[in-house]
Structures are given as C-alpha cells and as structure tokens.
Amino acid sequence: xxxxxxxxxxxxxxxxxxxxxxxxxxxxxxxxxxxxxxxxxxxxxxxxxxxxxxxxxxxxxxxxxxxxxxxxxxxxxxxxxxxxxxxxxxxxxxxxxxxxxxxxxxxxxxxxxxxxxxxxxxxxxxxxxxxxxxxxxxxxxxxxxxxxxxxxxxxxxxxxxxxxxxxxxxxxxxxxxxxxxxxxxxxxxxxxxxxxxxxxxxxxxxxxxxxxxxxxxxxxxxxxxxxxxxxxxxxxxxxxxxxxxxxxxxxxxxxxxxxxxxxxxxxxxxxxxxxxxxx
Amino acid sequence: xxxxxxxxxxxxxxxxxxxxxxxxxxxxxxxxxxxxxxxxxxxxxxxxxxxxxxxxxxxxxxxxxxxxxxxxxxxxxxxxxxxxxxxxxxxxxxxxxxxxxxxxxxxxxxxxxxxxxxxxxxxxxxxxxxxxxxxxxxxxxxxxxxxxxxxxxxxxxxxxxxxxxxxxxxxxxxxxxxxxxxxxxxxxxxxxxxxxxxxxxxxxxxxxxxxxxxxxxxxxxxxxxxxxxxxxxxxxxxxxxxxxxxxxxxxxxxxxxxxxxxxxxxxxxxxxxxxxxxxxxxxxxxxxxxxxxxxxxxxxxxxxxxxxxxxxxxxxxxxxxxxxxxxxxxxxxxxxxxxxxxxxxxxxxxxxxxxxxxxxxxxxxxxxxxxxxxxxxxxxxxxxxxxxxxxxxxxxxxxxxxxxxxxxxxxxxxxx
Numbered sequence: 001x002x003x004x005x006x007x008x009x010x011x012x013x014x015x016x017x018x019x020x021x022x023x024x025x026x027x028x029x030x031x032x033x034x035x036x037x038x039x040x041x042x043x044x045x046x047x048x049x050x051x052x053x054x055x056x057x058x059x060x061x062x063x064x065x066x067x068x069x070x071x072x073x074x075x076x077x078x079x080x081x082x083x084x085x086x087x088x089x090x091x092x093x094x095x096x097x098x099x100x101x102x103x104x105x106x107x108x109x110x111x112x113x114x115x116x117x118x119x120x121x122x123x124x125x126x127x128x129x130x131x132x133x134x135x136x137x138x139x140x141x142x143x144x145x146x147x148x149x150x151x152x153x154x155x156x157x158x159x160x161x162x163x164x165x166x167x168x169x170x171x172x173x174x175x176x177x178x179x180x181x182x183x184x185x186x187x188x189x190x191x192x193x194x195x196x197x198x199x200x201x202x203x204x205x206x207x208x209x210x211x212x213x214x215x216x217x218x219x220x221x222x223x224x225x226x227x228x229x230x231x232x233x234x235x236x237x238x239x240x241x242x243x244x245x246x247x248x249x250x251x252x253x254x255x256x257x258x259x260x261x262x263x264x265x266x267x268x269x270x271x272x273x274x275x276x277x278x279x
Numbered sequence: 280x281x282x283x284x285x286x287x288x289x290x291x292x293x294x295x296x297x298x299x300x301x302x303x304x305x306x307x308x309x310x311x312x313x314x315x316x317x318x319x320x321x322x323x324x325x326x327x328x329x330x331x332x333x334x335x336x337x338x339x340x341x342x343x344x345x346x347x348x349x350x351x352x353x354x355x356x357x358x359x360x361x362x363x364x365x366x367x368x369x370x371x372x373x374x375x376x377x378x379x380x381x382x383x384x385x386x387x388x389x390x391x392x393x394x395x396x397x398x399x400x401x402x403x404x405x406x407x408x409x410x411x412x413x414x415x416x417x418x419x420x421x422x423x424x425x426x427x428x429x430x431x432x433x434x435x436x437x438x439x440x441x442x443x444x445x446x447x448x449x450x451x452x453x454x455x456x457x458x459x460x461x462x463x464x465x466x467x468x469x470x471x472x473x474x475x476x477x478x479x480x481x482x483x484x485x486x487x488x489x490x491x492x493x494x495x496x497x498x499x500x501x502x503x504x505x506x507x508x509x510x511x512x513x514x515x516x517x518x519x520x521x522x523x524x525x526x527x528x529x530x531x532x533x534x535x536x537x538x539x540x541x542x543x544x545x546x547x548x549x550x551x552x553x554x555x556x557x558x559x560x561x562x563x564x565x566x567x568x569x570x571x572x573x574x575x576x577x578x579x580x581x582x583x584x585x586x587x588x589x590x591x592x593x594x595x596x597x598x599x600x601x602x603x604x605x606x607x608x609x610x611x612x613x614x615x616x617x618x619x620x621x622x623x624x625x626x627x628x629x630x631x632x633x634x635x636x637x638x639x640x641x642x643x644x645x646x647x648x649x650x651x652x653x654x655x656x657x658x659x660x661x662x663x664x665x666x667x668x669x670x671x672x673x674x675x676x677x678x679x680x681x682x683x684x685x686x687x688x689x690x691x692x693x694x695x
Contacts, residue, residue, distance in 0.1 A: 056594040057468065057580060059475040060308040066462065078592040104306060105579045109593030131306045131579065135296065156310040158482055163313060181310050182480035 004097040004125045005150050005173040008047060009208045009229065018225035020270045021210050022263055023050035023101060023234030025068035026085055027077025028241055029249055034072070036256040037241070038089050042096045044260040045267025049089075050128065050234070053082050053102030060130045062183040068238045071249065079106045079115075083122040090123035099126040099152060099173070104140065112140055116147040126150035126173045134166050141170050154178050155201055157193075164204050174208040174230060175201055184213060184235050191220075195227035218269030225273030233266055289546035289622050292613060297496020299616035305495045307582045310479045319497045321402050326504065331401070335394055342426070343389045345508065348378045349516035349673070354643035355656075356663075363664035372526065372666035374659055376646070376676040377513045377541065386649065386678030387509060387537045388419035388490060394505035396423040399486035406481065407431040409488045410474040412439055412467035412533065413604035413651065414446025415678055416490030421455035429486075431455040434473040437465035439603045446682050464597040467533075467607045471581055491534025492611035495582030499611050506540025513673055514544050521671055527552040527662070530675035531654040532625065533569070533605035535614045537677035546622060555614060556654045558600035559627030567599035571610050572618045572625040585612045601630040601686065602650035604678075632657040634690055637680060649678035650686065 012019050022041055027034050041049055054069035054077050061069070086098050100119065107115045107129065119127075127144055134141075134153070141151040150173030158181060159167050168175065179194045194211055201209050211224050212232025221231045240262045244253040292299040305315060325331040339345040352374045360371030379387040399407060407429045411417030417433040424431035433450055437459040440447055450457050463469040471494075478487045492502040517525055528545055530538035532555040545551045560568030568574065571586040578587040580595055588596040588608035600606040617623040633650055636657035641647050648656060655674050663672055680687075688695045 056463075057472050059472045059581070060310070060479060062476075073594060080592075103579075105587075105589070105595070106593035108579055108584075109576075109589065109591070130308050131582070133305060133307060133309050133312045135305050135312065154309045156308075158310050158313045160313065167309065178310065181482045183476050 003148070003150050003173065004095065005048065005099070008097050009174060012047060013229070017274050018228055018270055019047040019208070019210065019230035020045055020221070020263070020267050021048040021050060021212070021230050021232040022046040022237055023052055023232060024237050024241070024259065025052040025054060025065065025072050026082040027054060027072030027075055028068045028238070029071045029245055029251070029255070030075040031077065031081055031085065033251070033255050035085050035088055037259050038085065039092060040256040040260045041263060042093055044263035046096070046263055048097045048099060048230070050099045050101045050232070051082060051086060053079060053100055053106060055103040055106060058103060060183055062235065064235045064238050064242065065184050067242065079110050083118050083124070086124055087122040097125040098123060099128055100124050101128040102130070104129050104131050107140065112143055116144060116149060119149060120147060124149060126152050128152045128154065128176060130154070134169065137170055145170060145172065152176055157181055157197065161200070164201065168205045168207070171207060174210050175205060176232065177201060177209055177211045177228070178213045179211050180213055182213070191223050194224060198227045218265045221266045221269035222273045225270045231270055237262060285620065289617065289620065290543060292616065293496060293500055297500070299613045300619065301577065302585050302612035302615040303496055303499055303583050305582065306579045306584065307495045308479060310482060311495070314478070314482055315495050317402070321398060322497050322501050325398060325401060331397060335397055338393050339390070339508065343383045343393060344381060346512045347381055349513055349520060350376045350378050351520070352376050352644055355640065358639070358643045359660065359663045360668070366664060368664060370665060370667050372663045372668065372670035372672045374663060375517065375525070375671065375673045377509060377673055379509060379537065379675060379677045380646070380648065380652070380679035384415070384419045384422050385681065386415040386419070387506060387540060388416045389422065390508055390540065391490065391502050391505040391536060392416070392419040392423040392488060394501070395488045396427050396429070399429070399488070400427060402486065404486035405429070405484040407486055407488050408434070408474050408477050409490060410434045410467065410470040411490060412436070412470070412606055413602065413649070414439065414443040414450065414682060415604060415649070417455070417457070418446050418449050418453070420488050420490070421450040421453035424455060425453045432477065433457050434460055434470040434477070436467060436470045437461045439466055439470070442686055443603055443682055444685070466597065466603070468595065468597070475581070491536040492539045492613060493534045493581060493583060493585065493609060499583065499613055502536050503539045503543055503613060506536050507543045509537065509540035509675065510542060510544035513541060517671065517673065524548055524551055525671040525673045526666070527554060528673045529554045529556065529655045529658055531556045531605060531651045531677065532610060532614060533558065533607050533651065534609070535611040537675050539611060539613055541675045542617070542623060553623045554658060555623055555625040556658050557625055557627045558602060558605035558654060559629040560599045560601070561630060563627055566596055568627065569598040569600045569605055569607060570627040571608055572615065573627050575608070577615065580609055583612045585609050585615045586618070601633060601690065602654065604649065604651040605654065626658065628654045628657045634687065636660055637683070637687060646676070647680035647684070648676055649680045650683045652677045653680070
C-alpha cells in the first residue's frame with residue numbers, strides 16, 4: 001500500500017531533488033490564520049507538510065515551538081480542530097502529504113482507534129510522535145501501520161548502529177534524522193557530520209532520509225539537501241509567524257505571506273541542492 | 280478503570296518493559312532512549328552488587344544519619360485521645376512518626392540522591408542535573424554533588440523559587456546553579472520539562488538525578504528501591520518497639536517517593552492498611568488541587584503513563600497546592616497501579632487541613648513538619664480518634680518544615 005508520502009518521495013527522486021518538508025504549528029495564532037498558512041505552503045514550494053499538534057508540555061521542543069503551541073492552545077486549538085484543519089486543506093489539495101507531529105497524550109486521550117479513523121478520514125498520511133520510541137510500538141505505531149498510516153521515526157546521533165535496525169524496523173514513509181542532540185531550534189550541527197550520518201542510515205534502509213533540527217536558511221537547506229532526501233524546516237517557520245505578531249498577539253502583517261516568503265526562499269535552496277552537488 | 284485481578288504479591292513490579300500493569304513505561308524521545316537503556320543496564324548491575332550496597336550503607340549511616348528514628352508521638356497521641364474522648368468515642372490509636380526530617384538535608388530526599396550519585400559515578404558521568412519543587416530534592420542533589428565533586432544544575436519553577444527562597448540559597452551555597460523556569464505556572468512540572476530538555480541536549484556527560492519515583496523506566500523502580508529503606512527500617516522498628524505490625528501507615532504523595540519508600544516493604548502485609556495522601560488544595564470541585572488519582576485520568580507525561588490532571592483534549596493542567604513538594608499534576612506510576620489494584624487508598628487533604636496539622640504538630644510535639652508531611656499528619660488527625668487505643672498508626676514525617684515558615688506566615692497573615 002503506498003501513501004501520498006511514498007508517491008511524493010518517488011516523484012521527487014525521479015526529478016532528482018530533495019523534498020522540502022515544512023513544519024508549522026496547527027492553530028497558531030488562531031485556527032483561520034493557521035489554515036491560511038497551511039494552504040499557502042504547497043504554492044510556496046513545500047513538498048510535505050508537517051502539521052504540529054500543540055501540547056502543553058512539549059519536552060523535546062525549544063522555546064519557539066513551545067511558545068507557538070501555547071499560542072495555539074490559548075487560541076482554542078484541540079486535536080479535533082487540528083484534524084478538521086487537515087480535512088479543510090484536503091478539500092483544496094489532494095496531493096501534498098500531511099504528517100501530524102506532536103506528543104502522545106492528546107492521541108491517547110482521544111483514543112487510539114478513534115484517532116486513527118479520524119486521521120484517515122481527514123487525509124492524514126503519516127505520524128511523528130516524539131515520545132513513542134520503538135519500545136512502545138504496540139501503543140500506536142503498529143495500529144497506525146495496520147490502518148495504512150505511515151509512522152515516521154526519529155533517528156538521532158545517539159542512535160548507534162546497534163540500535164538503528166530497531167528504530168528502522170517499523171518506520172515507513174521516511175526516516176527523520178535529527179541532526180543533533182538537543183531541542184528544536186538549536187544551532188545547526190556540523191554539515192559534514194550530517195552527511196556522514198545520512199550515509200550511515202542509508203546503509204540500513206531503502207527509505208528516504210530527511211534531516212531536520214537547526215535548518216533555518218536557504219543556504220543551509222541547499223547544503224543539507226545535497227546529501228539528504230529531504231530537508232525539514234520548523235522553528236524558522238514558527239518564528240516567521242511569531243515575528244508578525246505584536247506584544248498582545250495582534251497581527252502586524254499577514255502570517256501566511258510571511259511564511260510563504262520564507263518557504264519560497266528555502267525551496268530555491270532545496271532545488272539548487274543537487275545541482276550544487278553535481279558541480 | 281477495570282480493576283486488575285489481585286496478584287499474589289504486590290512487590291514484583293515493574294515488568295521488563297518497565298510497566299506496572301498499564302502504568303509506567305518508557306515514553307521518551309529517541310535521543311534519550313539509549314541513555315535510559317544504559318542507565319537500566321548499570322542499575323541492573325549494581326542493585327545486587329555487594330560493594331555498591333556497602334558503600335551506600337556506609338554513606339547512609341555516617342553521612343545521612345540513618346537509620347532514622349521511629350518516634351512514638353506521645354503528644355499528638357494524647358491530643359487525639361482527648362479529641363476522641365470529647366466525641367464520646369474513648370479511643371485514639373498510638374501515632375508513630377518515621378523521622379525522615381532528621382536526615383541530613385532535612386528530608387527523605389537524601390536517600391535517593393546518595394544512591395543515584397553513586398550510580399552516576401559508576402557510569403562515569405561528569406555533570407548532574409535535577410528538578411526540584413519544594414527545593415528539598417534540589418538541596419539533596421546539590422549536597423551529594425558537592426560531596427562527590429560534580430557540577431550541578433537544578434531546575435526550579437520560578438513560582439517555587441519565590442516561595443522557597445531559603446532552599447534556593449542553600450543550593451547556591453552548596454555550589455549548585457539554580458535555573459528558574461518561567462514556563463507554565465513555574466512549578467515542578469515545568470522544572471521537569473526543562474531538566475529533560477537539558478538532558479536531551481547534553482546526553483554525553485550528564486546524569487539526570489530525578490527526585491521522585493516517576494519518569495521513564497527504570498527511574499520509578501530505582502528511586503523506589505533507594506527510598507524503601509524507610510519502610511524496611513520502619514517495619515523492623517515497629518516490630519522491635521511494639522512487637523507487631525502497625526494497623527495503618529500514612530504518607531503524603533506528590534510524585535510519591537517518600538510514600539512508595541514507606542509503603543513498598545508493607546505491601547504484602549495484608550493486615551496493614553495503607554493510605555496515600557494527595558494534595559487537595561482548595562478542594563476537588565475546581566482545578567486548584569493536585570489530586571491526580573482522585574480527580575485525574577490515566578495519561579502520558581514525563582516518560583510514563585500514570586494518573587494526570589488533564590483536560591478533555593489531553594492537555595496537562597497546572598494544579599495547585601500550598602505545598603510546593605506536592606504541586607505536581609501527576610504521580611509515580613506504581614502508585615497509579617496500587618490505586619487501581621485497590622491495595623492502597625489515596626485520599627485528598629486540603630491546604631487548610633494541612634496548615635492546621637502543621638501548627639498542631641509544632642505545638643504538641645515540638646516538631647515543625649514540612650507542609651508535605653503535614654498533609655499526612657492531617658489525615659491521621661482525622662482517623663485516629665475513631666480508632667481503638669491498642670491500634671497503631673505510622674505517619675511518614677518525610678521532612679522538616681523550616682523551609683515552609685515563610686509560606687505558613689503568609690497564609691496566617693503574619694509578618695516575619
């Protein structure tokens with residue numbers, strides 16, 4: 001069974017360029033604005049959308065994504081609304097893959113089976129759940145795979161060769177390589193080390209490997225994209241939203257436009273990646 | 280929740296996956312997973328290692344001052360017998376305090392910190408991080424870090440920094456860096472998030488010294504085992520002093536380390552009634568309490584599945600307690616399992632009741648208890664008058680209350 005993620009990755013491989021994977025926080029700063037951001041992403045050059053599900057205690061995220069999640073929760077975002085956002089997006093775009101990213105508790109409270117049914121109905125293609133390592137696969141990963149939803153696993157610099165097969169075992173869609181130990185939004189790791197790590201993971205799997213954590217500029221996207229199958233950008237996008245919000249959360253410019261401008265630039269970086277690598 | 284079948288023993292958990300029934304587990308980011316597995320490997324090596332035990336026992340005796348006394352609280356017993364007589368009941372059980380307040384650093388927290396610092400040393404770690412609520416665990420962590428020459432960073436909610444300033448100063452004197460956390464309500468939950476963020480960033484050299492019997496496996500097990508010295512001693516002491524087991528044992532539950540430490544050695548003594556006290560705050564009707572097992576639902580936070588205060592969307596609530604040490608929206612996973620299995624009763628005690636017990640104990644015993652411990656005493660005050668005179672209750676006096684005098688003065692409208 002192939003998903004939109006599989007098809008999109010195959011298409012980009014044929015085109016010979018890496019994917020631009022864009023993360024934004026669902027409901028930040030409010031539902032309507034956030035939906036307009038989501039709808040602007042494909043046109044700006046995003047190949048895969050990561051839709052952030054806000055959580056009160058995002059223990060692997062840095063200050064930017066924490067703040068975005070709190071803005072979204074304050075704006076009334078819930079898991080149900082995040083899924084609704086995905087289905088409203090799907091009404092206008094049936095091709096761009098959507099990966100839900102967040103923490104397990106809201107899913108657990110919604111009920112795993114009910115969640116998977118609702119996610120499928122909303123056009124969700126994959127899940128990244130930060131606090132579910134392979135040791136907890138029975139919770140959600142196995143049921144998700146059975147339901148036909150990709151479960152995308154994070155591999156990190158601490159995932160050594162001995163552990164890598166366990167991490168990759170039930171992973172599908174793509175592998176998300178976290179380029180450093182630390183929280184989201186930290187400084188980019190040494191790009192040479194990143195390329196070596198991507199090579200190491202590719203030695204264990206045929207799945208595409210996307211790299212994230214620390215990518216902020218088109219130039220960084222170009223360098224990472226030279227070795228990876230995809231480049232994930234999150235904190236920079238969340239910051240683009242925060243930058244057009246005033247002290248009381250009022251909009252000082254159009255967040256969707258701010259995000260689209262940033263993503264267009266990143267997209268050019270990604271599109272230049274293989275050209276540069278070929279030189 | 281369906282009640283699980285009653286097991287042959289309540290003392291066999293967790294299983295190999297770190298589960299106590301449906302509770303516990305290892306819900307952490309992949310970055311931390313190899314570290315947790317490494318910790319588990321080392322823990323399994325040392326837990327039956329004679330040299331490790333000998334070193335810990337030596338430190339517990341000569342540095343921390345163990346064994347802590349089991350003290351017959353004659354003043355409180357007399358007072359509660361008068362209450363009983365006034366009600367025409369003519370009863371009043373004998374109350375004993377397990378004096379963890381007499382330990383070095385003033386609470387039970389040192390038991391766990393000594394064990395974990397020896398583990399950190401064995402693992403070759405170079406840096407200690409810890410979270411703290413009331414500051415008792417922060418002080419104990421800073422103490423053992425000073426004793427063993429580790430740099431130490433303590434994360435503490437900004438609200439707690441303000442209400443526990445004496446402990447903040449103690450940590451600084453001990454050479455620790457105290458980092459105030461402003462996220463959320465600035466309490467223990469937020470401090471724990473920040474400690475986890477530090478750990479995820481500094482995986483190579485850092486040991487996370489968790490202060491309570493919660494978090495990802497193997498923390499709930501190892502903290503329990505280090506704290507079980509409380510119950511092992513209390514059990515032997517009451518047999519020695521009274522020639523029999525107690526009828527009831529009581530301890531306050533925040534994360535639940537002092538409680539599981541007292542309870543665990545008694546779990547298979549079916550004649551002993553075991554009661555854990557949750558922070559009822561300003562009452563369970565609203566959201567200003569921390570009674571996760573009485574008013575919460577199972578969920579996943581901080582690496583484990585356990586009872587949590589949360590809303591219908593699975594977002595964690597902040598809760599409230601007069602006692603910083605109980606101000607946590609979750610509880611250790613073994614307590615959740617003991618609750619569902621019916622072995623332990625968990626009941627709430629309100630801020631006001633704890634405050635009253637704090638003052639009563641100070642007056643009739645000349646002991647200033649920690650506000651956490653005052654919650655446990657408050658429940659004894661409620662139930663003891665209706666018990667018989669030949670019955671015995673042990674209350675875990677988990678810490679001393681010097682750190683709380685400012686809070687209490689504020690609550691009573693006094694200036695100091």
